[in-house]
Structures are given as C-alpha cells and as structure tokens.
Amino acid sequence: MKCINAVVPPNVRALNEAVSIVANVTREEANELIDIGAVWAKMDLLNEDDVMSQYYEENPSSASIRYADLPSGWGSGEEGYNEEEMSLDEYIERQMSLRYRRILTPSTIDPGTDIRVYPHPRRFPACYEFADRSRLLYEDTTFIVVDKPPMLPTQPEPSNYEECCPGCVNTLLGPFKTIAGDDVARPLICHRVDSCVGGCVVLSKDGNGQKVFSNLQRERKIKKLYLAVTTEPVPLGMHVHWMWGDLNARGTMGGTPCQFVSHTPPESRKKAKQAWIRCVLEVVKCEPITISKSHRHNYDPGTKQHYQSTIRLVTGRKHQVRAQLASLGCPLIRDTLYEPIAGMTLDNLIDEDAEERMDEAMQQVRVPREAIGLQAHAILFAGVRAKARTPWWAE
Numbered sequence: 001m002k003c004i005n006a007v008v009p010p011n012v013r014a015l016n017e018a019v020s021i022v023a024n025v026t027r028e029e030a031n032e033l034i035d036i037g038a039v040w041a042k043m044d045l046l047n048e049d050d051v052m053s054q055y056y057e058e059n060p061s062s063a064s065i066r067y068a069d070l071p072s073g074w075g076s077g078e079e080g081y082n083e084e085e086m087s088l089d090e091y092i093e094r095q096m097s098l099r100y101r102r103i104l105t106p107s108t109i110d111p112g113t114d115i116r117v118y119p120h121p122r123r124f125p126a127c128y129e130f131a132d133r134s135r136l137l138y139e140d141t142t143f144i145v146v147d148k149p150p151m152l153p154t155q156p157e158p159s160n161y162e163e164c165c166p167g168c169v170n171t172l173l174g175p176f177k178t179i180a181g182d183d184v185a186r187p188l189i190c191h192r193v194d195s196c197v198g199g200c201v202v203l204s205k206d207g208n209g210q211k212v213f214s215n216l217q218r219e220r221k222i223k224k225l226y227l228a229v230t231t232e233p234v235p236l237g238m239h240v241h242w243m244w245g246d247l248n249a250r251g252t253m254g255g256t257p258c259q260f261v262s263h264t265p266p267e268s269r270k271k272a273k274q275a276w277i278r279c280v281l282e283v284v285k286c287e288p289i290t291i292s293k294s295h296r297h298n299y300d301p302g303t304k305q306h307y308q309s310t311i312r313l314v315t316g317r318k319h320q321v322r323a324q325l326a327s328l329g330c331p332l333i334r335d336t337l338y339e340p341i342a343g344m345t346l347d348n349l350i351d352e353d354a355e356e357r358m359d360e361a362m363q364q365v366r367v368p369r370e371a372i373g374l375q376a377h378a379i380l381f382a383g384v385r386a387k388a389r390t391p392w393w394a395e
Contacts (some may be wrong), residue, residue, distance in 0.1 A: 002118070002119075002159040003116050003117060003119075003158075003159070004022055004023055004116070004117045004118075004119060005114070005115075005116050005117045006022040006114075006116075006225060006363075007112055007113070007114055007115070008020055008109055008110065008111050008112060008113045008115060008394055009111065010111045011111060012036075012109075013108050013109065013110075013111070013208075014106075014108060014109075015041075015103060015107045015109045016030040016031050016034060016106060017030070017040070017110065018109060018115060019033055019034065019039055019087070019115070019117055022115065022117055023117045023119040023161050024119075025119065026090050028099055028145060029107065031182060033117065033118070034104070034105070034106060034161055035104075035123065035161075035162070036121050036161060036162050036163070037102050037104055037121075037156060037159075037160055037161020037162060038117060038119075038121040038159045038160065038161075039102070039103050039115065039116070040100040040101060040115065040116040040117075040119075040158075040363070041100065041101060041103050041109060041114065041115045041116070042099055042100055042101075042103050042111055042113060042114035042115070046279065051285070054201040055158070057376070061172075063309075068239075068276075071240060071295055072237065073211075077261045078242055087390055092316050093197070093334075095367060098118055098184060100114075101254045102156075102161060103381075104161060112374050118158065118159035118160075120159075121159035121160045122157050122159050122160055123160065123163060123247055124151065124152050124157075124160065124163040124164070124170065125150060126149040126150065126151045127152055127163040127164070127167070127168040128153040128168070128172070128334065129149040129152075129274075130146070130149075130168045130169055130172040130173055131172050131216075133173065134147075134389065135147040135149070135173070135389070136173050136395050137200065137383075137386040137387070137388070138384060138385070138386040139176070140261050140384070141179035141205070142204060142205055142206070142208070142209040142212070143190075143200070143202055143203070143204075143205070143209055143213075143384055144169065144173075144176060144187055144202070144203045144204070144205065145200055145202050145379065145384065145386040146165070146169055146173070146201055146203070147198065147199060147200065147201075147388045147389050148165050148198055148200075148201075148317070148376075149198050150195075150196055150197060150198040150370075150371030150372070151195060151196060151370070151371055152164065152165060152168070152195065153165070153195045154189060154191075154194075154195070154381060155189055155192065164190070165201055165203070166186055166187045166203055167186070169187055169203060170184070170186045174187075175203045176205055177191055177205075178206060179205075179379040180204050183190075184206075186204045187203035187204065187205060188203060188204045188205075188206070188207065188210045188393050189201075189203060190202040190203060190204050190210055190213040190214070190227065191212075191213070191217065191316070192211070193376050194319065194322075194374075195334075196367075196372045196374075196390065197374045197375065197376060198371060198375050198376070198388070198392065199226075199375040199376030199377055199388040199391075200224075200376045200377070200378060200379045200386050200388050201376070202381075202384075204377065212382070216381050217316065217381060220314070221381060221382070222379065222380070222381040223312070223378075223379065223380040223381070224312070224313040224316070224376065224378070224379050224380075225310060225311065225312055225313070225377045225378040225379075226310075226313060226321055226374060226375065226376055226377055227308060227309070227310060227311075227374070227377045227391055228309045228310040228311055228321060228325060228332055228373060228374050229289070229291070229307065229309075229332065229333050229348075229373030229374075229391075229393055230306070230307050230309065230325060230330040230331065230332060230333065230373065231304045231305065231307070231333060232307065232329060232330040233286050233307050233330070234283050234286045234307065234309045234325060234328060234330045235286075235328065236283050236285075237270065237279055237282065237283060237285065237347065238282045238283070238314075239280070239282070239283065239324055239328070240265075240279070240280050241261040241262065241263055241278075241279045241323075241324050241327060241345075242261060242262045242263075242264075242265060242266060242276045242277065242278060242279065243259055243260070243261050243262075243276065243277045243279055243317055244260065244262075244275065244276065244277075244321070245274075245275050245276055245277050245348065250253070257336055257337060257365060257367065258319065258322075258323065258337050258341060258365055259317070259318060259319045259320075259322075259323040259339070259340055259346055260327075260344070260346050261279060261323050261324060261327045261346065262276075262347040263327065263347055264347040264348040274358065277317060278315065279315055279317050279323070279324055280314035280315045280318050281311050281312065281313050281314055281315075281320065281321060282311065282312040282314065283309050283311055284310050284311070284312055285309060285310040286307055286308070286309040287307065287308060288305055288306070288307055289306050289307065289308045289394075290306070291306050291336060291393050291394075294392070294393070294395070296395070297370070297371060297392050297393070297395075298370060299333075299334065299370075299393070306333070306393075307330075309311055309325075310377075316393070319338075321374060322335055322337070322338050322372075322374065323338065325338075326338035326339070326341060326343075326344075327342075327343070327344070327345050327354070328343075329342050329343040330342070332372050332373040332374050333366055333373035333393075334367050334370050334371065334372045334373060335366065335368060335372040335373070335374075336366040336367070336369075337365050337366065337367055337368060338365070340361040340362070340364035341358070341361045341365065343361070344357070344358055344361060348377075349364075369390070373393060375388055375392075376388065376389070376390060
C-alpha cells in the first residue's frame with residue numbers, strides 16, 4: 001500500500017488541512033482518511049497514558065490526538081512472538097520508541113511535524129458481514145467469540161484501522177458491556193487468524209481477559225479445531241514437524257512470505273531450542289466430500305475429488321496448518337502461498353537441483369486474494385465453547 005511521507009506546511013494547524021494539502025484531496029476526503037485510520041504522525045513526546053488511552057478514555061476531546069490499537073504482538077496469543085520474555089511494561093516502552101503513531105480523530109498539529117498518509121486505504125468489504133448477528137457465537141462478562149468471515153484481517157492494516165475484526169465487531173455487533181456495566185470502547189484481540197481464513201476469533205472486553213487468554217495459550221489449555229479442504233487425502237494421526245525459528249517470528253522483515261518445515265528432527269535438543277520451533281497437529285478425520293460450483297465464492301471444483309479434514313491444533317505457529325499440510329503434499333485449496341511449494345521441506349534440500357526447484361517454486365507463491373480451504377472451526381477454553389457456522393465451501 002503506497003503512502004505519502006511529508007511535513008506539515010507552515011501556518012497549518014488543522015490536521016485535515018495538512019492531509020488535504022499533502023494528499024491533494026478535499027477536506028471531506030481528508031476527514032474520511034483520518035476517520036478510517038489512514039493518517040499517521042511523528043510524535044516526539046509520548047507517555048504510557050498516550051499509548052493506553054484508547055482503551056480507557058471514554059470521551060476523548062475532539063481537539064486531542066487519540067492513538068490506535070497497540071500494534072501487532074503483545075497479547076496476540078501467538079507463541080512465536082516471545083510474549084513470555086516481554087511484559088506489558090516492556091512492550092509499552094518499546095512502542096513508545098517507535099516513530100509514527102496513527103491519529104484517529106480531528107486534531108491540531110504543529111507545523112513541521114512529519115506525517116504519513118495513505119491516500120487510497122485498503123478496503124475490506126467482508127467487514128460488513130458482521131451485520132449478521134449470528135456471527136456472534138459467544139459473549140460473557142469478559143470474552144467475545146465471533147465467526148470471522150474470510151478476507152478480513154484480525155488486526156488493523158496500516159492504512160485502515162476500522163475495517164478489521166475488532167473494529168467491525170464493535171461497530172456492527174456492539175455495544176458491549178464490561179462486568180462493571182461500562183461500555184467497551186473497542187474489544188481487544190486475543191489471538192490471530194489469517195486474513196484469508198474464516199472462523200472462531202476470540203476478543204476480550206478488557207486487558208485482563210487478554211492476559212488470561214495469553215496465559216492459557218502458553219499453558220496449552222486452549223483447544224482448537226480446524227476444518228481443512230484439500231484435493232489430496234491427508235494422512236491421519238499426529239504430525240510433528242519443525243519450523244526455522246527466525247522465519248516464524250512475528251514482525252520479522254525479509255525472508256520468505258511462507259513457512260518451510262522440516263520433517264526431520266534437529267540433531268540435538270540444544271539446536272532444537274536455539275533455532276527450531278516444534279509444530280504439532282493431529283488429523284483426527286479425513287473424508288471425501290463433494291463441493292458444488294460456487295458463484296458467490298468464485299470457486300469451481302472441476303472434476304477433482306476433495307477431502308475435508310478435521311484437525312486438532314496442538315501448537316499455534318504462524319501459518320502452521322497451511323505449512324504442515326503443504327509439506328505433506330496436501331496443500332489447502334486456493335492457498336496460492338503454499339500450493340507452489342507442496343511437498344517441499346527443508347530437510348529435502350540435499351543438492352543444487354532441489355534448491356533450484358525450491359527457488360523456482362518461490363517465484364510462484366502469492367498471497368491469497370480469495371478465501372482458502374481452512375476454517376477455525378471450534379475453540380474451547382476456560383469453560384467457553386464456540387463453534388463456527390458452515391464454512392464457505394459447504395454453503
């Protein structure tokens with residue numbers, strides 16, 4: 001997504017005026033860009049209250065700057081992020097050192113301030129499927145579980161703060177109340193589900209619930225079931241594979257967009273702990289199914305036999321189900337990120353020919369632009385039980 005980096009012109013105090021000048025748009029369009037979260041500014045003086053204000057400030061002044069969600073990472077429940085080594089205080093300190101902050105309300109701004117504008121924000125029409133209240137699967141005094149539609153990000157994009165799971169849930173399924181009866185400003189993300197994947201997503205009404213979920217995730221007290229569709233039968237049983245640790249880290253820049261796994265365990269426990277991440281899932285069922293041609297989802301199954309697998313996720317790694325099934329030669333349907341590398345594993349890079357084949361396959365991988373054959377079907381934790389609705393391929 002292209003952005004414009006600029007400096008607020010002299011004698012300009014209103015943020016919408018600065019955005020209008022920098023992005024060459026009208027004031028009304030500038031206000032829309034601010035509202036959707038497509039405007040960022042360099043903030044030199046930030047404190048902890050600034051970072052956390054969005055969660056606790058009920059009626060922010062229209063003349064003050066209000067910041068967006070804590071960026072991806074803390075409280076996500078993803079085990080590859082090293083949450084165990086980073087406390088909330090440490091995370092806040094790290095975020096306060098970052099240069100730009102998203103601005104979400106009309107504000108005054110000092111001339112000479114660096115700003116970043118996304119004039120053409122990425123839009124997510126799937127957001128508005130939350131107008132269907134049957135997508136609210138569960139709610140109590142702490143947690144909310146929803147059935148996220150495919151092609152909607154779990155967390156905000158740099159150019160769009162509103163059209164994501166917490167933003168759409170809050171706008172279309174809210175308002176929600178805390179245990180004290182207060183309005184929830186915006187639900188907090190407890191874990192991630194890939195944008196191209198639909199199904200169960202857990203949100204919390206407050207930071208305490210977010211911490212509780214993260215601890216349950218770390219202690220392996222959360223049960224997750226996935227439904228996966230492939231054109232090859234997936235072998236039943238427990239599958240233990242190994243991901244290269246550096247590629248699995250959230251926020252890692254560079255490297256491959258997909259995750260490669262090895263079917264061969266590391267040579268020693270020391271190497272396993274230092275450089276590799278263990279990935280475990282269990283395929284409990286795999287049965288042939290019939291999929292009808294879908295105009296709504298733009299999928300034509302052709303004459304291929306399809307198989308639906310029920311998968312119990314034991315560990316929660318980035319792209320884990322997608323990567324492990326592809327390594328077994330059973331990529332998910334429409335998963336253009338992993339179909340080109342089906343059957344390829346790190347332990348098979350034994351000669352130059354194998355490396356060349358992998359390089360050629362990597363040139364074909366693409367981020368999916370349509371829903372893939374995967375659904376976060378059910379989740380169970382701390383007495384909470386939720387099951388997603390019928391997946392798109394069975395509608």
